[in-house]
Amino acid sequence: MFSNLKRLLIGRPLKSAELGEQKLTKTKALAILSSDALSSVAYGPEQILIVLITVGIAAFWYSIPIGIGVLVLLIALILSYRQIIYAYPHGGGAYVVSKENLGKIPGLVAGGSLLVDYILTVAVSVSAGTDAITSAFPSLHAYTVPIAVVFVVLITLLNLRGVTESASILAYPVYLFVLALFILIGAGLYKIATGGIPADMHAPVGTPVAGISLFLLLRAFASGSSALTGVEAISNAIPNFKEPAPRNAAKTLLAMGGLLAVLFSGIVYLAYYYGVTPKEEVTVVSQIAETTFGRNFLYFFIQGTTALILILAANTGYSAFPLLAVNLAKDRFIPRMFMVRGDRLGYSNGIIMLGVLSIVLIVAFKGKTEHLIPLYAVGVFIPFTLSQTGMILKWLREKPAGWAGKLAANALGALISLTVTVMFFLTKFAQVWPVLVFLPLILYLFHRINKHFVAVGEQLRLTTCEPPVPIEGNVIVLPVAGITHVVEHSVNYAKSLKADQIIAVYIPFEREEEAVFEEKWKRWMPDVRLVTLHSPYRSIIQPLMKFIDTVERKARENHYQVTVIIPQFIPKKGWHNFLHNQTSFVIRATLLYRKDVIVTTVPYHLKK
Known part of the structure; x- marks a missing residue:
């Protein structure tokens, strides 16, 4: 039943040879890997206004120069990650760049931060998309968390079906969102140009503002x-692109x-000119759309596509998280299971883990987007x-052709990114302090996992100087619960091994049982030694383990191996x-x- 349900939900298994068919074209990759960055247009400008309103509505004109500053940072990041794509064509993004240029610890900081960030990508995107839905339908506010959880489950299942299939489905909502915002921005600018929006709805640029x-x-x-x-997601997911992967990834970036520059600039400008004030239950995009079109079809089209892309922006995390996890697992910092491809050739363990942790975050923060965005x-x-700092060191060390321009772009990006990071800690410490807790914990976890893998490798390697232990004989211990076909089958198997000694062990709870069973065994299997261990406290495990330890100590002295054969019957039906x-x-x-004990199970399958 479980197998049939699995096939229904995620489809038939794919052969390893079909992996090439699961690669993304530039069109599909743009939709899948850009959805996080593009969707942030729906809440990025709003975050600027939320800060400025603490001074007053007159300060909203500052959103224009601030928006220009964000665009400068965007250009620096795009140029930097384009260089990273060509310099590190196998993916890994900030983790690989930091590890190779700054060292193991900075690399793990980058990798750990991105792992958490992709979990937050899913939680923030789905929460923001749910906010867009409840803005249009206020009666749904009470069901924010359940709605968000259902969306995470659906996106997780969609990604388990494979990269290509999810991309084919999710590309349409992303491009519909881009179309909707172009319509909104175009109509808004036309309305401004024709005088449809009064100029007194906003303070002129340059207006002095107290405070x-x-x-x-x-x-x-x-x-x-x-x-x-989300800008870095493409550099992490280069292996998902069709060949030539680096060139296709760079063009997509x-x-x-x-697209991000145009959409962000348009929303910032319209929000300023319309004099939009951020409200708790109505998003800025919703207010702009309502002012431009009223509550007609176009308004609901914009809200619907905005909600869809905010929810589906989570797919960026599903595309990048598993690939980052693969790089960390290859370096032995997280469990090896993240390197295993599932039935549909995706890294399904990473996908499932991402979905589960995202749901935990949504429930913990009660779906409140504004609480998650700073973190x-x-x-x-x-x-x-x-990553920007790592690229600076790379150019200084290698000095390839045109390195001075690349260095300047990375230096600008590093400076602005550092400034933004410091400002978050200074101004939103109450919301971002968990970073100072979970990052050291993640680094410690990485260290412990890596230490374990190193120790395992040293012990399994044949070149180690540990001498092999000689085995000169075998003693079999056979726990029995009665005289049955199951025990008979196990005894016959034990005899086939030609062991030096077979000891059947029976553990009765009553003295009367002990004598009766010994008599039955003597008549049934006289050539196999029986040991009975009376258990007055009705425990099977404790007396059995003590007996096995005793046998093992004596066997070790003679270089004998102890094997415990466990009879087990297997019912026809699982339940x-x-x-x-x-x-x-x-x-x-x-x-x-x-x-020093070998364990063997001898199954006996029941027929009815």
Whole structure:
């Protein structure tokens, strides 16, 4: 039943040879990997206004120069990540750049930050998309968290079906959103040009504002820079592109940068000219659309596509998180299971883990986007800063042709990214302080996992000087619960191994049982030694383990190997297992931690 349900939800398994068919074209990649960056247009400009309104509506004109500053940072990041794509064509982005140029610890800081950031990408995107839905339908406000969780589950299932299939479905909403915003921006600019919007709805650029300060402007700039989250995703996901992958990825990155610049500039300008004031239950884009079109079809079209892309922007995390996890797993900093491809050739363990952790965040923060955005933004600007700094060192060390221009672009990006990171810590410390807790914890976890893998490798390597232990004989211990076909089958198997000694062990709870069973065994299997261990406390595990330890100590002296053979009957139907004691399972689980004991299970399959 489970297998049929799995096939229904994620489709038939794909052969490894079909991997090439799962690569993305530039058109599909732009939709999948740019959805996070493009969707942030829906809340990035709003974050600027939320800071400026603390001084007054007259300060809204500062959103124009702040928006220009964000565009400068965007250009620096696009140029930098374009260079990273060509310099590191196998993907990995900020993690690989930081590790190779700054060292292991900065690389792990970047990698850990991005892992958390992609989890936040899903949580923030779905929460913001749910906000857009509840803005249009206020009666749904009470169901924000359940709606968000359902969307995460659906996107997770969609990604488990494979990269190409998810891209084919998700490309349409992304391009519809771009079309909707172009319509909105075009109609808004036309309305402004024809005098449809009174000029007195906003303060003129340059209006003196009491209480404004450089610190507040930097704080607004840092908040607005949240619109740039997701820019690095393409550099992480180069292996997902069709060949030539680096060139296709670089072209997709430039297309994303151009679209993001136009859409962000348009929304910032319309919000300023319309005099839009941020409200808790109505987004800035919703207010602009309502002012431009009223509550007609175009308004709901814009709100619908905005909600869709905000929700589907989570797919950027699903595309980049598994590939980053693969790089970390290859370097032995996270479990190896993240390197395993699933039935549909995607890294399904990473996809499932991302979905589960995102749901935990949404429930913990009750779907409040504004509580997640600062943590989300600082989590991505730390890798931004590290990757830019790493590229600076790379150019200074290698000095290729045209390195001075590349160095200047990276230096500008590093400086601005560092400024944004510092401003987040100075102005939103109450919301971003968890970074100072989880990053050291993640680094410690990486260290412990890596230490384990190194230790395992040293012990498994044949070149180690540990001498092999000689085995000169074999003693078999066979726990029995009665005289049955299951035990008979196991005894016959034990005899086939030609062991030096076979010891059957029976553990009765009553003395009367002990004598009766010994008599039956003597008549049934006289050539196999039986040991009975009376258990007055009705425990099977404790007396059995003590006996095995005793046998093992004596066997070790003679260089004998102890093998425990566990008889186990297998019911015809899976649910029948719940009707029986799982004693054999408990014995097996306990013995696995006995250093010098081999455990063998002999199954006996029931027919009805």
